[in-house]
Amino acid sequence: MSGQVAFSRGGTLALVAVGFALFLALIWLIASGEDFGGGGNNGQAHAASKGLNGYAGLARLLEADGFGVTRSRSPSGLETEGLLVLTPPPGADPKEMGKILRNREMTGPTLVILPKWNALRPPQTLPREVRSKFKPGWVMLFDAQPAEWTADLPSPYGFTHQVETLEKDEEPGWDGFAQSGNLPTRTILYADESDLHEPLITDSAGHWLALRVLGEQGSDYYEDAHWTIFVAEPDLLNNYGLADRTRAAAALALLREAAYDGDIDEITFDLTLNGFGASENLLTLAFRPPFLAATLCLLLALLIVGWRAFQRFGPPAAANGPAIAFGKERLIANGAGLILRARRFGLLAAPYAALSAREIAQRLGLARPDPEAIDAALARRLPSEEPFSRRIARLEAAHRPADILDAARALDDLNHKL
Template sequence: MNAAAITPARPAAFSKAGALALVGGGFLLFLAMLWLIGSGAELGGSGNRGEGHAAANGLNGYSGLVRLVEAQGYAVERSRSRAGLATNGLLVLAPPHAADADAVADILTSRVYQGPTLLIVPKWQASAPGQNMSPEARGAFKRGWVTLEGTLPARWAEDLPAPYTFTHTPYPKDAVEVAQGAISAPLVPAPPQSRWRGMGRAGKLPTPAMTFAVRDPGQAQQPLITDPDGRVLAFSVTPQQGGKADPDAYPVIVLAEPDLANNYGLADPARAAAAIALVDALTDDGEIEEVTFDMTMNGFGASENLLTLAFRPPFLAATLSLLAALLIVGWRAFLRFGPAAAPAGPDIAFGKRQLITNGAGLILRARRFGLLGRPYAALAARRIADRLGLARAEAAAIDSALARRLPQEEPFTARAARLEAARTPADLVAAARNLDDLATRLTERPR
């Protein structure tokens, strides 16, 4: 046997603990990436860029309304998916000025028998702090704060279908100048703040600039909040069937004056109470427990993809099972291999052993044990003849020489005949050992 020298390989660059930490950390980061892609989370910022939506912290935003509704015990969700529009709970819509009237109409009509809706119409033109502001003024602004540049009615309200259509109108007509403070010049008295009343409450709006709804007289629109002159700031719409209110239809409340619900308006307790009263009216005083604030109409929609579905029931169970299987496979692969070893040369003996093993396995599988006796007897005859000093491995010559050398031993021919006649593995092994014992005794020195 040519034993091959085995030399240890170089020490590993990382210890077992270090390799496990690298693999585990990379796996966790990969899972985090999958989750972020699947959930549609934003990595580019908070979205506070002057828009009026449920995540905006500016005066025209509705993050305060989200927190206020949540504090009332409602289950609140900010939805960035179109699937959130199909909620059976209260849906709060706050479309921007550039919204598509058809898109708003599709949502309102699709929810007639699905759930109540609160439609907040935009009013303010807002932007982030400009570069022309002094450093002191810019330093006072917090993240997400905006500057109000004036009011602008929502033109898409006129294009809504019946019974939701109305005309969004500013008051006074020069409301842009009122909002910017141009009317409050020293020689011109500042207009008084607009007042409101409704839902069992009353108060003042934060600025003289106001927007209201001019309703269609032929539509089923019920005023809820007005100013002292009868201008409608909020009204409810109940779809009709056959000229009568449909009892199975869910109501819609349109808030034409958003200062009753945005961050600017919620600074006043009376206006905050009115906003909650509108929510309670749509949820039947808490009978509906879920409130969804839609953000897809403000440009925060996330499209559905396979990763999104993989992290939602019922596919979440399969995803977790697959991840567990990957962890088990990785752990087994990590523990399977011991220290690396590099052979110094070819292992010839291993090839011989493998050849013998394969041949023995073939005979064992074919169960042709009778074929082993005669070849092994011939091999034993050559070995014994060599030890007796004979030129040829003939059975008669071996018996004659063996009788002279070891007269008390059984003749070779009898042993070989017993081996050739064997048919079971046990008989073959016993007969082969008998021949091997004879060859061993011929190598022993006489005592």
């Protein structure tokens, strides 16, 4: 066999580096929680949806206005100290919503956009030329339904969510933040009035389209809790509503109000309530405090081990290929077995002494394996070592197997040192 190896040192290092980079990419993809099936644009009412009832336009509008926008697929996003925007589905659990709002009271402000439309993808019965005009995520809006679970929220959050359809001669107007305009449809959702809330945007009939939760005067919530704002009429903020410049300006004003007049510049749109939650796993936790320090130490240790793997710890133990050919190895084994059976250990001393003398003389650059010449050369090379002649004399004088082995080891150690 030739002395060539399968991979060079550079090739092996490249393989290790590429594999490590792919591992880090896998970690990042798992942690980011990306949906490889289309990013969540499924036509429902959330920040990843581009349909009429979605809020992708609101997220882009806030980004253009200078806010730092995050679309969170992790439950940890509910703990943000910035503004949290919730878009719960029609069948949300009031106990779960109440728990989230309670936890947010001392963490940060919250904006809850209630659901409205029953939205469906275009049916397959439509003509092909009509269906071809629909872009991914587009929907058809049908009836509007209020969220019944708002009445079961704990105090001071609870209220009744209602729906009203205006007559043809009635204008679906709205007013708030020193602006006014019309809603895109005559079907309006609103919240019943309450002493624990205050209106932020109303319609032409005085119905509350958006409200802020105040709580009872003198209560801990009234004095210390962060703001919670409910948007009962989502057409003020969804992609359908933002088609109008005035409603878009009102949407920005409402979000700035929820963010304490812009003092908070980080806004998180939660997607876990809409079915896009990503569970925690050991790989993502390994790259988060307090486990990040241990992970960095482990990576540093791996780098050190990898670096040492490319460094030689000393001269090679043997040349390329087997030290002894297979036939000679079997012959030696058979000879050793014969000596062992015959118990003629004394026959081993003299041949091994002669063999060691030749090898040591060759390493010292001597022409002949003369013990005196070897001692002189060894005194110059390794002055602290026992003379060769004394070692070989001890081997020749040995008779017991243990003494023969000890003397042979002394010669072998000298050979290795040279």
